[in-house]
Amino acid sequence: MTVPTDQHKELKKDVTFRIFRFNPQVDSKPYFDDYTIPVERGITVLRSLNYIKEHIDASISFRAFCQAGICGSCGMRINSLSQLACTTQVWDVLSKSKEHGVIKVEPLRNLPLIKDLIVDMDPLVGKMKHYSNWVDSTMPEASMGKKEFLISEQEFLRYDKATDCILCASCVSECSILRVNKEYVSPAVLLKSFRMNVDSRDAIHEQRLAELVKDHGVWDCTHCYRCQETCVKSIPIMDAIHGIREDAIESRGMKDTSGSKHAEAFMSDIEKKGKLVEATLPIRTNGVLWTLQNLLPMAVKMIIKRRTPPPPPLVKSAKGIKIFREMFREMTEHVKQDHKSHKK
Amino acid sequence: MRFERMKPFDIVIVGGGGAGLYAAMEAMKTNPSLNIAVLSKVYPNRSHTSAAQGGANAALANKAKDDTVEMHIFDTIKGSDYLADQDAVDVLCSEAPKIIRELDNIGTPWSRMDDNTIAQRPFGGAGRPRCCYCSDKTGHTILQTLYEQCLKKGVIFFNEYFALSLSVKGSRSRGLIAMNMKSGKVEAFPAKTVIFATGGYAKMYWNRSSNAAGNTGDGQAIAYRAGIPMKDMEFVQFHPTGLRKSGLLVTEGARGEGGYLINRDGERFMARYAKEKMELGPRDLVSRSLETEILEGRGFDSPAGKYLHLDLTHLGADLIKSRLPQIREMSMQFEGIDPIVEPIPVRPTAHYSMGGIDTDNFTRTVMEGVYAAGECGCVSVHGANRLGGNSLLDILVFGRIAGHTAAQEAGKFEPGTISEAELTAQYDDIRSFMHSSGHYERYGELREELGQTLGTNVGIFREASLLKKGIQDVAELKERFKKVRVFDTSDVFNTNLMQVLELRNMLDLAETVATGAYAREESRGSHTRTDFPVRDDAKWHKHTLSTQVNGRVALGEKPVTMGRYELQERTY
Ligand SMILES: Cc1cc2nc3c(=O)[nH]c(=O)nc-3n(C[C@H](O)[C@H](O)[C@H](O)COP(=O)(O)OP(=O)(O)OC[C@H]3O[C@@H](n4cnc5c(N)ncnc54)[C@H](O)[C@@H]3O)c2cc1C
Numbered sequence: 001m002t003v004p005t006d007q008h009k010e011l012k013k014d015v016t017f018r019i020f021r022f023n024p025q026v027d028s029k030p031y032f033d034d035y036t037i038p039v040e041r042g043i044t045v046l047r048s049l050n051y052i053k054e055h056i057d058a059s060i061s062f063r064a065f066c067q068a069g070i071c072g073s074c075g076m077r078i079n080s081l082s083q084l085a086c087t088t089q090v091w092d093v094l095s096k097s098k099e100h101g102v103i104k105v106e107p108l109r110n111l112p113l114i115k116d117l118i119v120d121m122d123p124l125v126g127k128m129k130h131y132s133n134w135v136d137s138t139m140p141e142a143s144m145g146k147k148e149f150l151i152s153e154q155e156f157l158r159y160d161k162a163t164d165c166i167l168c169a170s171c172v173s174e175c176s177i178l179r180v181n182k183e184y185v186s187p188a189v190l191l192k193s194f195r196m197n198v199d200s201r202d203a204i205h206e207q208r209l210a211e212l213v214k215d216h217g218v219w220d221c222t223h224c225y226r227c228q229e230t231c232v233k234s235i236p237i238m239d240a241i242h243g244i245r246e247d248a249i250e251s252r253g254m255k256d257t258s259g260s261k262h263a264e265a266f267m268s269d270i271e272k273k274g275k276l277v278e279a280t281l282p283i284r285t286n287g288v289l290w291t292l293q294n295l296l297p298m299a300v301k302m303i304i305k306r307r308t309p310p311p312p313p314l315v316k317s318a319k320g321i322k323i324f325r326e327m328f329r330e331m332t333e334h335v336k337q338d339h340k341s342h343k344k
Numbered sequence: 345m346r347f348e349r350m351k352p353f354d355i356v357i358v359g360g361g362g363a364g365l366y367a368a369m370e371a372m373k374t375n376p377s378l379n380i381a382v383l384s385k386v387y388p389n390r391s392h393t394s395a396a397q398g399g400a401n402a403a404l405a406n407k408a409k410d411d412t413v414e415m416h417i418f419d420t421i422k423g424s425d426y427l428a429d430q431d432a433v434d435v436l437c438s439e440a441p442k443i444i445r446e447l448d449n450i451g452t453p454w455s456r457m458d459d460n461t462i463a464q465r466p467f468g469g470a471g472r473p474r475c476c477y478c479s480d481k482t483g484h485t486i487l488q489t490l491y492e493q494c495l496k497k498g499v500i501f502f503n504e505y506f507a508l509s510l511s512v513k514g515s516r517s518r519g520l521i522a523m524n525m526k527s528g529k530v531e532a533f534p535a536k537t538v539i540f541a542t543g544g545y546a547k548m549y550w551n552r553s554s555n556a557a558g559n560t561g562d563g564q565a566i567a568y569r570a571g572i573p574m575k576d577m578e579f580v581q582f583h584p585t586g587l588r589k590s591g592l593l594v595t596e597g598a599r600g601e602g603g604y605l606i607n608r609d610g611e612r613f614m615a616r617y618a619k620e621k622m623e624l625g626p627r628d629l630v631s632r633s634l635e636t637e638i639l640e641g642r643g644f645d646s647p648a649g650k651y652l653h654l655d656l657t658h659l660g661a662d663l664i665k666s667r668l669p670q671i672r673e674m675s676m677q678f679e680g681i682d683p684i685v686e687p688i689p690v691r692p693t694a695h696y697s698m699g700g701i702d703t704d705n706f707t708r709t710v711m712e713g714v715y716a717a718g719e720c721g722c723v724s725v726h727g728a729n730r731l732g733g734n735s736l737l738d739i740l741v742f743g744r745i746a747g748h749t750a751a752q753e754a755g756k757f758e759p760g761t762i763s764e765a766e767l768t769a770q771y772d773d774i775r776s777f778m779h780s781s782g783h784y785e786r787y788g789e790l791r792e793e794l795g796q797t798l799g800t801n802v803g804i805f806r807e808a809s810l811l812k813k814g815i816q817d818v819a820e821l822k823e824r825f826k827k828v829r830v831f832d833t834s835d836v837f838n839t840n841l842m843q844v845l846e847l848r849n850m851l852d853l854a855e856t857v858a859t860g861a862y863a864r865e866e867s868r869g870s871h872t873r874t875d876f877p878v879r880d881d882a883k884w885h886k887h888t889l890s891t892q893v894n895g896r897v898a899l900g901e902k903p904v905t906m907g908r909y910e911l912q913e914r915t916y
C-alpha cells in the first residue's frame with residue numbers, strides 16, 4: 001500500500017515552542033524563549049520538552065515523572081490552558097494555536113513561581129491539611145486490621161470519581177476566585193473534602209464542614225465551572241461543590257449568619273439584574289427539569305457570597321427562564337418562612 | 345551558604361512511595377515522640393506507587409471462600425521459582441489480610457462486592473482470585489490514603505530533596521546527605537536510623553521500561569557505594585504487555601477481566617505455552633511467550649518495532665468503561681487506539697526489579713541502623729519472579745515492618761555528626777559536572793545507549809556472548825560518564841543535574857545486573873539463559889550478592905531459606 005504524497009508531507013511539522021523562562025537567581029522578570037523543532041504525529045508536549053532539554057537547552061526546567069498521566073507532576077499551561085504535558089498531543093494543540101505553528105508553554109497560575117515551568121505546590125498541601133483532607137476513622141487505632149468495614153457499591157460510587165484526582169493543580173490554575181484570593185480553599189481541596197465527607201468511615205465530617213463554610217471556603221465559589229471544564233481526569237468537581245453546599249444547608253441550616261446574608265445578596269442580584277447568573281449554568285449543563293428537581297430548591301436557599309459574577313451565560317431557552325422564575329417565586333416564599341422559623 | 349544542617353533525627357526515611365509512607369505512619373504509631381523525617385525527590389503523592397493499577401494480593405477469601413494464606417504462600421514460592429526465602433514469604437502472606445483491612449480502616453476506597461466486602465479479582469500465577477483492587481487505580485488510591493494519613497499524623501516531609509549519600513563511620517551510618525532541589529543546597533540529615541524506600545531500578549532499560557523517569561535505583565546505588573550488598577540484581581521482570589511505542593503498561597487486569605493475546609495469524613497463542621492458565625499464566629512465562637512469537641515471526645510489523653495484539657473488543661464497551669477506564673484512556677492518549685473497537689498493540693517491557701538492597705525479615709541491612717523496604721529492598725519474597733499484586737503487598741507489609749523496627753531500635757543508636765568537610769566534598773563532587781573543560785558528553789545519549797544495550801544484551805533472552813557485550817558496554821558508558829556535562833549551572837531546581845546524578849546511579853547498578861546475569865548459568869524465573877535453558881538447583885539454588893569493592897562489583901552468595909515447600913519443577 002502506498003501512502004498518498006500529501007500525507008508524506010504531513011509526517012513532520014516544524015513547531016515553535018514559546019517557553020516561559022524565569023530563574024530567580026539571575027532574572028529580574030520573566031521572558032519567553034522560542035525553540036523550533038520538527039514534531040511528528042503522536043508526540044506529546046512533554047516529549048517535545050524533553051527533546052528540547054536534551055538537545056538544545058538543558059537549562060529549561062519543568063517537572064515530569066510518570067510520563068503516563070497518573071502522577072500529576074507535569075501540569076502546565078499549554079496555549080493558555082492548564083493541562084498535563086505528558087498526555088497532550090502536540091498536533092492537537094497546534095490546530096488551536098492563535099499564532100500559526102507556535103505553542104505557548106507557561107507555568108500554572110495561582111501558585112508561587114519557582115523557576116521556568118515549576119511552581120510551588122506547598123500552599124496546596126497546606127490547604128489539604130487545613131481542611132483535614134483525610135479520613136479520620138471511626139475505628140480506634142488499636143482495633144485496626146482485624147476486620148473490614150462493609151461498604152455498599154452505592155457508597156463507593158459516591159466518592160469513586162473524586163478519588164481519581166491526581167493533584168495536578170490544573171483546576172487550581174484556572175480557578176477564577178483564586179486569581180483574586182489566594183487564600184480560597186481551591187477546587188481540588190473542595191473535591192477532596194467532599195470525598196472525605198461522604199465516606200461513612202470518617203468521623204470528623206461536622207468539623208470539616210464547619211471549616212468549609214468559613215471565609216475563603218465553599219461559599220466563595222462563583223460556580224464558574226472553570227475547574228470542572230479544566231479537570232484533566234474529567235471529574236465532576238461541581239457535583240462535589242454542590243454536595244458540600246447542600247450538606248451545609250441540610251446539617252447547618254441557616255444558622256450561619258453569613259449564610260443568610262449571602263442568600264439575600266443572591267436574591268436581590270436576581271431581582272435587580274433580572275439575570276439568573278449562577279443558576280442558569282446548571283440549566284445549560286443538565287437541562288431544565290434536572291435543575292428544577294435537584295438544584296433549584298437549594299439554589300434559592302443558597303447563598304452566594306457577593307462577588308463580581310462571572311459573565312452571564314447566554315440562556316436561549318425562554319421556556320427555561322419562565323419555569324425558573326415561577327419556581328423562584330415559590331422558593332422565595334419558602335425561604336422566607338424557613339428563615340422566620342429559624343429565628344424563633 | 346551552600347550547606348544547611350538539621351538537628352538530628354531518630355528516623356530518616358528516604359522515599360515517599362507506599363513503602364516509605366507506611367514506614368512513617370507505623371513509626372509514628374509505634375512511638376509518637378520520635379523525630380521522623382521523610383525525604384522524597386518528588387512530592388510523595390507523585391511516587392511511582394501511583395502507577396500500580398492492578399491491585400494487591402491477600403487471602404481475604406471474600407471472593408473464593410476456600411482461599412487460604414497457605415495457598416497464597418505456595419503460589420508465591422512457586423512463582424518465585426523457589427528462590428524466595430520461605431520464612432519471608434510466610435510473613436508477607438500472613439500479614440496480607442491484616443494490612444488490606446487496615447488500609448480499609450483508614451479510608452482506602454477499595455472496590456466492593458455485592459455483599460459489601462472488599463472486591464477481589466484473579467491475577468496471574470494465583471490459584472484463587474485474591475487480588476484486592478480499586479478499579480484500575482489501586483496504587484494511586486493506596487498512595488493517596490497513606491499520604492493523607494501521614495499529613496494527619498503530622499509527619500515532617502522534605503519534599504523535592506534528592507538523596508546523595510550515606511555518611512558512614514566504620515560499620516555505622518551517621519545519617520544522610522541530600523540536595524534541596526529548591527535551593528540547590530547540600531544538607532546534612534544526621535540520624536540514628538535511615539530507611540531506604542526509593543523504589544525500583546527498572547528504568548535503566550529506559551524506553552523499554554514501564555517505569556517512571558525517576559525509578560533509577562537511587563537508594564540502592566547509595567547503599568551500594570556505602571558498601572552494603574545488593575541481592576539478586578540480575579532478576580528484572582518484564583511485563584508482557586507494554587504499549588508498543590512508549591513501553592507504558594497495560595495492566596494484567598486487562599487479561600484478568602478476560603482479554604486475549606493474539607498473533608498475526610489470529611491465534612490465541614498462549615495455548616501453546618500455558619494450556620490451562622492461558623493469558624493468566626505467570627508474567628515471566630507470558631513475556632517469554634510474546635518474545636518467542638515475535639522472534640519466530642508471528643508478530644505484527646510497525647516502524648516502532650514488532651508487536652502483538654491484546655484484544656479486549658469482545659469484552660464490550662460497558663465492561664471496559666467501568667472496569668478498565670485508565671487502560672482505555674492510555675491506549676487512546678499514547679497509541680491513538682480505542683480498545684473498545686480495536687486491539688491494543690503491545691510488547692514486553694522492563695517492569696519490576698526483584699533485586700535490591702539485601703535485608704533480613706525485619707528489613708535490616710548489614711549496616712547497623714540502616715534499613716531498606718519496598719521495591720528498593722530485597723528480603724526476598726519474590727525470588728526469581730514476582731507475582732502480580734505481590735509487590736504492592738510487599739511495600740506495605742515490609743514498609744510497615746521497617747517503620748516498626750526502626751522506631752524500636754532507634755534508641756539503641758547515637759546520632760552521628762556529619763562534618764563540614766563531608767558536605768563540601770559532596771558539593772564539589774556534584775558541581776564538578778558543570779566544569780566546561782573535559783566535560784562534553786550528553787547525558788541523554790548515554791541514557792539512551794544504556795537502555796539499548798540492556799534491552800538487547802541483558803533482556804528477556806540472555807546468553808553468554810550477549811551478556812559479555814552488555815558488561816563491556818556498561819563499562820564503556822561508565823567511562824564516558826566521567827566526562828558528562830551539566831549545562832545548567834543554576835542552583836534553583838536544577839533538573840539537569842538531578843538527571844545526571846540519576847544516570848550515575850543507574851550505571852552503577854547496571855553493572856551489578858549484567859554481571860550477575862552473566863555469572864548465573866541457569867534459567868530461573870525472569871532470568872532466561874538460552875545457553876543454559878534449565879534450572880540448575882545443584883549449582884544455583886542460591887541468592888547472588890553484589891558488593892562494590894574498589895569501584896568494581898564483586899559477587900558473593902547467600903543460601904535460600906527453605907522449610908515449607910521442597911523444590912519442584914515449575915509448570916503451569
Ligand atoms: C506501571 C506499573 C504497574 C504496577 N502495577 C502493580 C500492581 O498492580 N500490583 C502490584 O502489586 N505492584 C504493581 N507494580 C509494582 C509496584 O507499583 C511497585 O513495586 C511499588 O509501588 C514500589 O513502591 P515503593 O514504595 O517501593 O517505591 P516508589 O513508589 O517508587 O517510591 C519511591 C520513592 O522514593 C523517592 N526517591 C527515589 N529516589 C530518591 C532520592 N534520590 N532522593 C529522595 N527520594 C527518592 C521517590 O520520590 C518516591 O517517593 C506496578 C509497577 C508499575 C511500574
Ligand code: SF4
Nearest residue numbers: 175221222224225227
Ligand atoms: S467553579 Fe468555583 S472552584 Fe471552580 S473554578 Fe469556578 S470559582 Fe473556582
Ligand code: SF4
Nearest residue numbers: 165166168169171231
Ligand atoms: S481535580 Fe482534576 S484538575 Fe484538579 S488537581 Fe485533581 S485531577 Fe487535577
Ligand code: FES
Nearest residue numbers: 065067072074086
Ligand atoms: S508526568 Fe506524571 S502526569 Fe505527566
